[in-house]
Amino acid sequence: MMPLRIEAPTRNIPWLINLALKSTIYKATLQIADMDRHLYADHTLTLARHPSETDERLMVRLLAFALNVPADDHDGALQPARGLADDEEPDFWRHGLAGELRQWVEVGQPTDERRLARACGRAEAVRLYCYAASVPVWWAGLAPKLARLRNLQVWQVPPESSQVLASLAARSMQLQVTVQEGQIWFGNGQTSVDIQPRALMGSPA
Numbered sequence: 001m002m003p004l005r006i007e008a009p010t011r012n013i014p015w016l017i018n019l020a021l022k023s024t025i026y027k028a029t030l031q032i033a034d035m036d037r038h039l040y041a042d043h044t045l046t047l048a049r050h051p052s053e054t055d056e057r058l059m060v061r062l063l064a065f066a067l068n069v070p071a072d073d074h075d076g077a078l079q080p081a082r083g084l085a086d087d088e089e090p091d092f093w094r095h096g097l098a099g100e101l102r103q104w105v106e107v108g109q110p111t112d113e114r115r116l117a118r119a120c121g122r123a124e125a126v127r128l129y130c131y132a133a134s135v136p137v138w139w140a141g142l143a144p145k146l147a148r149l150r151n152l153q154v155w156q157v158p159p160e161s162s163q164v165l166a167s168l169a170a171r172s173m174q175l176q177v178t179v180q181e182g183q184i185w186f187g188n189g190q191t192s193v194d195i196q197p198r199a200l201m202g203s204p205a
Contacts (some may be wrong), residue, residue, distance in 0.1 A: 059165035
């Protein structure tokens with residue numbers, strides 16, 4: 001007797017692809033003590049990790065949230081966006097109560113300056129955090145094209161720091177972030193890393 005064979009209809013293929021590429025959910029509690037901004041708060045985040053995202057990028061993403069979250073939600077909260085899954089969204093953004101886009105926070109090294117130009121046209125403030133060892137070469141080619149974007153800040157997280165951050169990645173995380181005079185301490189109680197981001201563009205204030 002011949003084994004039964006079932007052919008999947010063509011219309012199901014996109015669904016199967018989406019299932020295979022399903023994001024992984026990570027949860028993190030951040031205890032933030034930012035003395036530079038007089039911000040002391042705990043935040044619990046649920047993050048969808050795209051299949052292409054590395055531990056290093058995920059943790060730099062959490063660092064970017066800690067450095068940009070407002071002291072209160074009176075004019076909107078900083079929220080996760082779809083980032084890698086959607087070219088029209090950053091990693092985090094904050095909309096004001098009237099719907100205006102206050103903050104655009106992104107992680108990585110976009111190769112097309114038009115993406116950042118569009119972001120600066122939409123949001124009042126745009127911050128980009130890059131972290132790879134290849135940043136100097138990437139930035140040398142991109143920086144001249146971004147000079148006119150007055151509401152853009154670009155920060156480099158030293159690669160040796162981002163690599164230690166990657167070692168802290170877990171599906172459930174309890175993390176402490178302390179900021180004082182531009183110096184950042186980021187840890188989980190057992191391992192910590194001292195981070196001093198470098199301002200590549202925009203005011204460090």
